[in-house]
Each structure stands twice: as structure tokens, then as C-alpha cells.
Amino acid sequence: MTTPHPNMREAYGMALLALGKANPDVVVLEADLGKSTRSVLFQEAFPERYFQMGIAEQNMAATAAGLAFTGKIPFIHSFAVFAAGRAFDQLRNAVCIPKLKVRVCGSSCGLSDFGDGKTHQSVEDVALMRSLPNMTVLSPMDGIEAARMMECLIDWPGPVYIRVNRSNLPFLYPTSEPYHIGKITRLRDGSDVALLAAGVMVDRSLKAAALLAEKGVSARVFNLSTIKPLDREALMAAVAGVRAIVVSEEHNMIGGLGSAVLETLRAAPHAPVELIGIADRFGLSASDYEEILNHFGLTARAISEAAMQLIEAGPAD
Amino acid sequence: MTEAANVKRLERLALQLRFDLIEMMGVGKAGHLGGSSSLAEIVACLYFQAMRYDPRNPKDPDRDRFLLSKGHCVLIQYAALVELGVVPRDELKKVKTLQGHLQGHPDCDHTPGIEAVTGSLGMGLSIGLGMALGLRLDRRSSHVYVIMGDGELSEGQIWEAAMAVAAYKVDTLTGIVDLNHVQATGPTREVLDIPDIARKWEAFGWEALSIDGHDIVQILDALDRARRIKGRPAVIIAETVKGKGFSFAENNAAFHNGILTDEQHRQALSELEARRAGLGD
Numbered sequence: 001m002t003t004p005h006p007n008m009r010e011a012y013g014m015a016l017l018a019l020g021k022a023n024p025d026v027v028v029l030e031a032d033l034g035k036s037t038r039s040v041l042f043q044e045a046f047p048e049r050y051f052q053m054g055i056a057e058q059n060m061a062a063t064a065a066g067l068a069f070t071g072k073i074p075f076i077h078s079f080a081v082f083a084a085g086r087a088f089d090q091l092r093n094a095v096c097i098p099k100l101k102v103r104v105c106g107s108s109c110g111l112s113d114f115g116d117g118k119t120h121q122s123v124e125d126v127a128l129m130r131s132l133p134n135m136t137v138l139s140p141m142d143g144i145e146a147a148r149m150m151e152c153l154i155d156w157p158g159p160v161y162i163r164v165n166r167s168n169l170p171f172l173y174p175t176s177e178p179y180h181i182g183k184i185t186r187l188r189d190g191s192d193v194a195l196l197a198a199g200v201m202v203d204r205s206l207k208a209a210a211l212l213a214e215k216g217v218s219a220r221v222f223n224l225s226t227i228k229p230l231d232r233e234a235l236m237a238a239v240a241g242v243r244a245i246v247v248s249e250e251h252n253m254i255g256g257l258g259s260a261v262l263e264t265l266r267a268a269p270h271a272p273v274e275l276i277g278i279a280d281r282f283g284l285s286a287s288d289y290e291e292i293l294n295h296f297g298l299t300a301r302a303i304s305e306a307a308m309q310l311i312e313a314g315p316a317d
Numbered sequence: 318m319t320e321a322a323n324v325k326r327l328e329r330l331a332l333q334l335r336f337d338l339i340e341m342m343g344v345g346k347a348g349h350l351g352g353s354s355s356l357a358e359i360v361a362c363l364y365f366q367a368m369r370y371d372p373r374n375p376k377d378p379d380r381d382r383f384l385l386s387k388g389h390c391v392l393i394q395y396a397a398l399v400e401l402g403v404v405p406r407d408e409l410k411k412v413k414t415l416q417g418h419l420q421g422h423p424d425c426d427h428t429p430g431i432e433a434v435t436g437s438l439g440m441g442l443s444i445g446l447g448m449a450l451g452l453r454l455d456r457r458s459s460h461v462y463v464i465m466g467d468g469e470l471s472e473g474q475i476w477e478a479a480m481a482v483a484a485y486k487v488d489t490l491t492g493i494v495d496l497n498h499v500q501a502t503g504p505t506r507e508v509l510d511i512p513d514i515a516r517k518w519e520a521f522g523w524e525a526l527s528i529d530g531h532d533i534v535q536i537l538d539a540l541d542r543a544r545r546i547k548g549r550p551a552v553i554i555a556e557t558v559k560g561k562g563f564s565f566a567e568n569n570a571a572f573h574n575g576i577l578t579d580e581q582h583r584q585a586l587s588e589l590e591a592r593r594a595g596l597g598d
Contacts, residue, residue: 051485065434090443098433
């Protein structure tokens with residue numbers, strides 16, 4: 001399939017290369033997954049600023065801290081499950097406490113490494129990274145947005161975790177629309193329901209909005225690609241006036257985007273909220289991405305049905 | 318200054334660091350006395366001779382870096398930073414309180430002169446590697462010193478870093494192992510024996526220099542030799558006594574993170590005074 005844009009991980013690798021060209025302080029560390037993470041593009045152009053650390057994520061993360069102390073902007077790479085999990089203590093202590101400008105690429109995020117199964121699928125990385133003070137957590141919905149995010153990562157202060165999907169996702173980010181970290185992008189307007197999502201679930205929320213429209217329900221759809229810090233004012237505006245809110249994520253329902261939205265909305269008056277996510281289970285091997293997403297109920301139909309149930313239940317007295 | 322006079326200067330400084338330790342410990346407060354005092358001579362030799370470090374300009378990009386991977390023993394680094402004037406002396410009594418700037422473990426966000434955040438054990442060598450690689454990219458000649466504990470060598474990340482430092486042929490980093498043979502809950506050989514430490518480092522591609530870590534002449538010689546080794550990293554295996562200088566605390570795991578009674582506090586000061594008298598004027 002040919003598309004006008006590179007898919008997310010390729011867009012990530014190209015953007016990393018562009019940052020390397022624009023800024024000599026950008027350095028890249030890799031834990032032997034460069035062909036998947038696409039850090040190889042940087043390696044070919046800037047071998048002296050590329051550090052192959054071997055299969056040693058903990059050392060990689062703390063080495064990045066040392067590089068950041070000398071003024072470098074390190075981008076470290078592994079699969080999301082290892083980047084966030086294996087190196088958690090190093091990210092916590094060596095990187096987040098001193099607020100270092102280390103960028104953590106959690107590649108093959110969520111279930112997108114569908115064949116490799118639960119050891120290689122990340123259902124908890126957002127929860128882990130979101131719980132760290134000073135950490136920014138990003139989850140782009142497509143290659144266009146991933147590239148826009150990368151442009152912000154030279155100047156953005158403090159550590160950043162970015163979730164990168166390995167599959168070919170549809171291109172949804174409006175190319176003429178400006179981008180900044182923290183932006184909540186409206187992709188569809190509607191009056192009855194607000195569908196909030198990040199990553200692969202944005203497309204599914206748009207499809208859910210179409211299903212709802214067939215039933216006469218008008219849904220607005222927002223991309224919440226900055227999971228932390230979540231812009232409270234923008235979120236309140238996004239959900240103002242609707243009768244139901246559905247938050248969808250490719251992640252455990254514990255601690256991810258849904259939790260972030262509920263924490264942010266907590267005391268303010270708001271419509272009832274339902275979450276679509278993975279119900280506290282690990283992943284599984286599957287023959288393709290669509291199959292595994294369907295298996296865990298991460299579907300447009302599940303989103304639209306959740307919205308309908310909230311509407312039919314009506315407002316709480 | 319003659320070599321003998323210089324040795325005596327550094328011995329006096331090590332003694333002063335131990336006085337500062339006792340001021341920080343006070344009475345009835347938990348503190349890592351044992352592993353701090355085993356480092357007194359090494360820290361004195363680094364900060365007051367071997368390191369390129371201007372206390373009036375502690376952020377100089379060309380300075381040498383001091384990383385205490387065994388971060389729980391930061392009291393000895395605070396003592397040195399106070400003697401250098403980087404940290405005000407009145408911070409000593411406020412150590413580990415909300416009123417002071419001296420945290421329980423090294424925290425560059427809180428304390429001037431601290432280079433990183435360490436204390437979750439096993440990370441300092443990796444951070445030092447990153448600093449050395451960054452300094453090399455910038456063509457700076459700064460040297461990085463990383464002090465590890467012997468018990469800390471159980472952490473797998475130490476050996477990940479040891480492989481990487483050797484693979485990148487980083488000769489601007491010197492590792493120092495404080496081989497004091499005692500960790501939190503007892504003798505290291507009983508907790509988890511780590512035999513053949515020098516041979517382990519050598520097998521990982523390092524040059525290992527074994528010394529008496531309380532002998533100023535041996536420390537200075539090893540630091541000098543380590544800095545001149547090119548093409549591969551060097552580690553100094555420093556044989557030390559945990560709690561050195563305080564008879565009740567020597568080789569005693571209770572003072573890994575212990576509390577001084579009023580009587581022990583007085584005894585500690587009187588032993589240091591006796592040492593001062595022994596060193597003469």
C-alpha cells in the first residue's frame with residue numbers, strides 16, 4: 001500500500017534524523033532494536049552520535065542521564081514494554097528526579113507487536129510513565145502527528161516518553177493544523193457524545209462516531225495525544241454539554257488515558273464516563289493487529305455501544 | 318611542599334572529614350557512618366589533589382566529575398564540599414531535614430556540588446559513562462570518577478555498564494570500589510559472596526589496581542596511574558575498613574546505617590582528637 005506519508009515508526013525515525021541534522025546536541029541510544037524502532041536512520045547519518053548499548057536497557061537509560069548532564073539531548077530506544085518497564089527505576093531516579101531532557105521512545109507500543117505476545121506487548125507503560133513526576137507522556141495517533149511532536153522535543157523541558165506504534169495506521173492529523181504538546185485536537189464535531197482517545201483508538205473513535213450517527217446520535221471526537229500533562233481547561237471544553245463521554249485506549253484500563261481523564265475531570269460536573277481499554281489482562285499472540293485489537297474489544301462497535309448505553313441510562317439524579 | 322608534607326596535609330583533611338561526619342551524625346540520628354568513613358582518605362585525595370575542580374566555579378564544564386554510586390554514603394561527600402566551601406558549613410547540622418539542603422542521598426536538584434541523582438544502587442557507573450561520552454563528544458579532557466561499594470557489585474547494572482565502558486574504550490573514567498567487606502545486613506561474603514573482584518573487572522576489559530584504601534601514597538599513585546592508562550578503563554579496588562577511625566564501628570554492620578549514643582558520640586570525638594594529636598602540627 002502506498003500512502004502520501006510514512007507510517008508512524010518510519011516517520012519517527014525520519015524526524016529523529018532531521019533533529020540530528022538540525023541540532024548537534026541530539027544523541028541516540030539503542031538497545032539492539034534499531035531496525036524496528038527506526039533509529040538506524042540516525043545511525044547511518046551520525047554514527048559518532050549513535051550509541052549502540054546492546055540489550056541492556058537499564059544501562060542505556062542511566063547512560064542517557066549522564067549524557068544529558070553534559071548538555072546532550074538523548075533519545076533512547078526500545079520496545080515500549082522494556083523502555084518503560086525494564087528501565088523504570090533508572091528513568092525514575094537518574095532521569096526524572098533531576099528533570100533531564102531524556103526522550104524515551106517506547107516503540108512497538110500497546111498490542112502493535114501482535115505476533116510476539118504478552119512479553120512484548122505493553123499494556124502498562126502509560127501507567128508507569130504517567131506516575132513519574134516531571135515526565136511528559138505522548139501517544140501520537142499517526143505518522144504526521146508523531147513527526148510534529150518530534151519537532152517539539154528539542155525545546156520541551158524535562159523527560160518525555162513517546163509511544164510509537166509499529167503498524168500502518170490511517171493518517172488523520174490535519175496537515176495544515178498547527179501542533180503543540182498539550183494540544184487536544186478536535187477531529188469531528190457533535191453535540192450528544194464526546195469520544196476521547198489516543199493512538200490507534202482515535203481512528204476507532206471516528207468510526208464509532210459514524211456508527212452513532214446512523215442511530216441519530218451526534219458524537220464529537222478528540223485526540224488526546226498528550227496524556228500528561230493533560231490540559232484541564234481544554235478537556236473541560238471538549239466535554240462541555242454532552243450527555244456521555246467514552247475514553248478509549250490501547251492499554252490496561254488501570255492507570256492509562258481513561259484514568260488520566262477521570263482524574264482531571266474529578267470534581268467538575270461532567271457527563272457519565274465509560275472506558276474502553278484492556279480489562280486488566282496481558283496481551284496474546286495473534287496473526288494480525290486487527291485481530292488482537294478485536295479480541296480485546298478495542299473496536300468502534302464497543303465504543304459506540306458504550307456511548308449508547310450511557311445515553312440510554314440517562315443522567316444520574 | 319614535600320611529598321611527606323603533602324601526605325600529612327591529606328591525612329589531616331581526611332581526619333577533618335571524619336570530624337564533619339560526626340557533626341552530621343550527632344546523637345540519636347540514623348546515618349551511614351561506616352561506609353562514609355571507609356572513604357575518607359579516597360575522597361580527600363580526589364577533591365583536594367587528584368581532581369581538576371575549582372570550588373569557586375563548581376559548574377565549570379571542564380571540571381572533573383565525582384559520582385558516588387554508593388549514594389547512601391553521601392555524608393563524606395558533603396564533608397568535602399563543606400571543606401571546599403561549595404556547601405555552607407551550617408548545613409551540616411541540618412542534614413536530612415526539611416530545613417536543610419543536604420538530602421539523604423545525592424540530589425543535584427538540592428545540593429550544590431552534587432553531579433547527579435544516585436543512591437538507587439548500581440546506576441552511578443552508567444551515569445558516569447554517559448558523562449564521559451558527552452565530554453568526549455565535546456572534546457573536553459575532564460575525567461569522571463565513580464565510587465561504588467563492594468556490596469553494590471551485586472547489582473547487574475554495574476556489569477552492564479562495565480561492558481559498555483570497555484566497549485567504548487572510555488579511558489577518561491576511573492572506577493573505585495570501596496572494598497570494605499560489610500554491607501547492610503552483615504559481612505559481604507555471608508550476604509552474597511562476590512569473590513575475585515579484581516579478576517571480574519579484568520575479565521570485563523578493565524585494568525584493575527588493588528590498593529590499601531586508607532594509604533594516601535597508594536591512593537594518589539593509583540589515581541595517577543589510572544588516569545594515564547589509555548585505550549581502556551581502569552578500576553581501583555580499594556581495600557578499606559568499614560567504620561574506619563571509630564573503634565566501636567569498625568567492621569560493624571550495625572553502623573552501616575547506625576545511631577550514635579551520647580557516649581559513642583563522645584568516644585568518636587575523643588578518638589579523632591587522639592588521631593589529631595598523633596598527626597602532630
